[in-house]
Amino acid sequence: APSTLIIDGKATAATIRAELKERADALMAKVGKAPGLAVILVGARPDSATYVRMKRKACEEVGIADFGVNLPVEASEDEIVAAVRAANEDERVHGILVQLPLPEHVNEMRVLSEISPEKDVDGLHPANVGDLALRGRNPRFVACTPRGCIELLHRNGIEISGKSAVVLGRSNIVGIPAALLLLQENATVTVCHSRTKDIEARIRDADILVAAIGKAHFVQGSWIKPGAVVIDVGINSVDDATKKRGYRLVGDVDYAAAKPVASAITPVPGGVGPMTIAMLLQNTVEAGERALTA
Amino acid sequence: APSTLIIDGKATAATIRAELKERADALMAKVGKAPGLAVILVGARPDSATYVRMKRKACEEVGIADFGVNLPVEASEDEIVAAVRAANEDERVHGILVQLPLPEHVNEMRVLSEISPEKDVDGLHPANVGDLALRGRNPRFVACTPRGCIELLHRNGIEISGKSAVVLGRSNIVGIPAALLLLQENATVTVCHSRTKDIEARIRDADILVAAIGKAHFVQGSWIKPGAVVIDVGINSVDDATKKRGYRLVGDVDYAAAKPVASAITPVPGGVGPMTIAMLLQNTVEAGERALTA
Ligand SMILES: NC(=O)C1=CN([C@@H]2O[C@H](COP(=O)(O)OP(=O)(O)OC[C@H]3O[C@@H](n4cnc5c(N)ncnc54)[C@H](OP(=O)(O)O)[C@@H]3O)[C@@H](O)[C@H]2O)C=CC1
Numbered sequence: 001a002p003s004t005l006i007i008d009g010k011a012t013a014a015t016i017r018a019e020l021k022e023r024a025d026a027l028m029a030k031v032g033k034a035p036g037l038a039v040i041l042v043g044a045r046p047d048s049a050t051y052v053r054m055k056r057k058a059c060e061e062v063g064i065a066d067f068g069v070n071l072p073v074e075a076s077e078d079e080i081v082a083a084v085r086a087a088n089e090d091e092r093v094h095g096i097l098v099q100l101p102l103p104e105h106v107n108e109m110r111v112l113s114e115i116s117p118e119k120d121v122d123g124l125h126p127a128n129v130g131d132l133a134l135r136g137r138n139p140r141f142v143a144c145t146p147r148g149c150i151e152l153l154h155r156n157g158i159e160i161s162g163k164s165a166v167v168l169g170r171s172n173i174v175g176i177p178a179a180l181l182l183l184q185e186n187a188t189v190t191v192c193h194s195r196t197k198d199i200e201a202r203i204r205d206a207d208i209l210v211a212a213i214g215k216a217h218f219v220q221g222s223w224i225k226p227g228a229v230v231i232d233v234g235i236n237s238v239d240d241a242t243k244k245r246g247y248r249l250v251g252d253v254d255y256a257a258a259k260p261v262a263s264a265i266t267p268v269p270g271g272v273g274p275m276t277i278a279m280l281l282q283n284t285v286e287a288g289e290r291a292l293t294a
Numbered sequence: 295a296p297s298t299l300i301i302d303g304k305a306t307a308a309t310i311r312a313e314l315k316e317r318a319d320a321l322m323a324k325v326g327k328a329p330g331l332a333v334i335l336v337g338a339r340p341d342s343a344t345y346v347r348m349k350r351k352a353c354e355e356v357g358i359a360d361f362g363v364n365l366p367v368e369a370s371e372d373e374i375v376a377a378v379r380a381a382n383e384d385e386r387v388h389g390i391l392v393q394l395p396l397p398e399h400v401n402e403m404r405v406l407s408e409i410s411p412e413k414d415v416d417g418l419h420p421a422n423v424g425d426l427a428l429r430g431r432n433p434r435f436v437a438c439t440p441r442g443c444i445e446l447l448h449r450n451g452i453e454i455s456g457k458s459a460v461v462l463g464r465s466n467i468v469g470i471p472a473a474l475l476l477l478q479e480n481a482t483v484t485v486c487h488s489r490t491k492d493i494e495a496r497i498r499d500a501d502i503l504v505a506a507i508g509k510a511h512f513v514q515g516s517w518i519k520p521g522a523v524v525i526d527v528g529i530n531s532v533d534d535a536t537k538k539r540g541y542r543l544v545g546d547v548d549y550a551a552a553k554p555v556a557s558a559i560t561p562v563p564g565g566v567g568p569m570t571i572a573m574l575l576q577n578t579v580e581a582g583e584r585a586l587t588a
Pocket residue numbers: 145168169170171172173174175192193194195196199212213214215233234235236272273274276
């Protein structure tokens with residue numbers, strides 16, 4: 001369809017960041033304090049270091065104080081836990097994020113569950129996931145990427161209630177919380193994964209498709225229901241000799257083939273990706289507002 | 295089909311209770327202590343009083359010590375919370391259950407979240423629901439009715455992995471945890487509710503149907519996929535002049551019409567119902583074993 005809406009995550013994220021800057025400024029004007037984020041980075045994986053740098057830069061722009069901690073790759077689990085606990089106790093810190101993955105010798109689950117649920121801006125603490133799953137409870141924080149997906153739907157006027165939503169993938173950081181959010185928004189939700197049979201038929205049935213499996217161009221254009229809304233979370237690199245770096249990033253959906261069939265679609269890059277950091281900032285500003293104006 | 299398996303929840307629950315009695319006896323032999331359950335009942339609703347009486351009787355049979363508390367209907371929220379906290383601190387108590395519904399003036403959510411996640415035998419604490427939703431975490435407790443549904447499937451040799459499972463209803467006590475359990479067991483899971491469109495088509499697609507909406511005979515026999523497994527959680531009373539009490543209990547599925555189409559089906563009563571108490575006892579014995587043999 002010539003009228004397919006290309007959902008512009010970059011522009012939406014920029015709008016949200018501008019809104020958040022206003023909220024942080026207002027907080028500063030009111031109580032003389034900024035929302036504070038502690039990003040805990042262990043080791044020096046180049047990808048993790050890049051993500052952390054992007055997060056810290058974004059914080060600075062919005063007016064979030066940065067209480068980042070860098071630990072060497074040899075840091076013991078106890079040392080990492082100690083850094084988390086120090087951030088839990090630090091009144092200037094309203095959000096704590098442990099950059100994943102942690103080194104092999106560290107029990108990620110144990111470290112993550114040490115983060116106070118009150119400061120869990122990544123929304124991965126079981127208490128916050130439980131509050132998301134249960135009706136009648138408001139989670140303090142929702143995982144950033146799924147929250148970004150829903151925000152894109154909301155800000156583009158896409159109705160969710162009563163729609164058939166299919167989530168591909170059931171990871172803790174994307175698939176599961178995305179499914180719980182869509183259910184909260186009154187979609188009829190189906191979760192698919194590597195054991196799903198006839199996944200093509202499932203996808204054909206989706207009014208709203210959220211793809212988060214990490215397989216380049218897995219979803220073919222012909223599988224998309226005409227008029228469906230496609231939210232592509234996947235970030236996969238495929239060889240591309242025409243690019244200077246030798247590869248390019250693509251989603252889990254064959255974008256070019258799906259676009260003419262869908263009524264709305266997120267590109268990769270520039271769709272869900274920029275929303276993840278925006279939602280991290282939003283979770284942090286909200287936590288700061290709650291703590292400082294309570 | 296003449297060979298439809300009638301899933302006998304009463305017999306399965308009796309088997310489980312016998313197993314639990316052995317485990318409680320073994321614990322007593324080993325450490326000289328019994329698993330302990332505190333059922334907190336507020337007010338005197340006849341249905342609640344009946345349920346609590348059944349639970350206490352079942353505890354006694356299995357060898358679970360009863361630390362029940364009865365509070366008057368006028369008890370304040372703070373008094374109920376105080377009873378929960380006392381049970382949290384009591385070392386003889388391994389499981390705490392607050393009988394619902396609580397009187398109107400009480401905030402149920404607040405009371406429930408006071409129960410220590412370590413003693414939450416009802417499995418409704420957000421921390422335990424979060425652990426159920428997240429992969430790689432083991433919830434200490436899973437809600438009794440959904441756990442009973444899965445146990446019926448397991449003990450009847452019904453495979454779940456790779457199957458299409460449809461859950462009707464999304465309540466905190468049945469639908470949501472049932473969906474999360476089925477997903478954990480590698481089913482492809484769809485959750486339907488009052489906003490679902492074309493629910494009949496969803497049901498037709500189910501290899502495993504879990505019905506928990508509380509509408510007598512809502513699911514028609516012709517909607518069942520031939521060979522499907524039907525787990526009927528619903529308990530609804532319908533007028534019946536042939537009965538002395540003037541009504542009888544039926545499920546959410548039209549049992550007589552669904553039975554010939556299904557490969558296996560739970561009757562109402564005598565299907566899921568008896569499993570709920572059995573799972574409460576199991577959660578309590580497991581909690582006792584963890585606490586007393588740690
Ligand atoms: N835009 C952003 O900011 C973010 C993007 N991402 C991207 O999203 C994608 C998913 O990430 P993440 O959730 O962390 O991935 P995980 O690897 O943790 O999970 C992948 C999920 O997809 C399922 N899956 C894998 N292969 C198939 C298949 N062939 N058919 C059906 N299901 C399959 C897996 O099933 P099973 O459970 O059975 O193994 C699993 O549930 C990645 O490309 C990642 O880079 C992730 C986070 C943020």
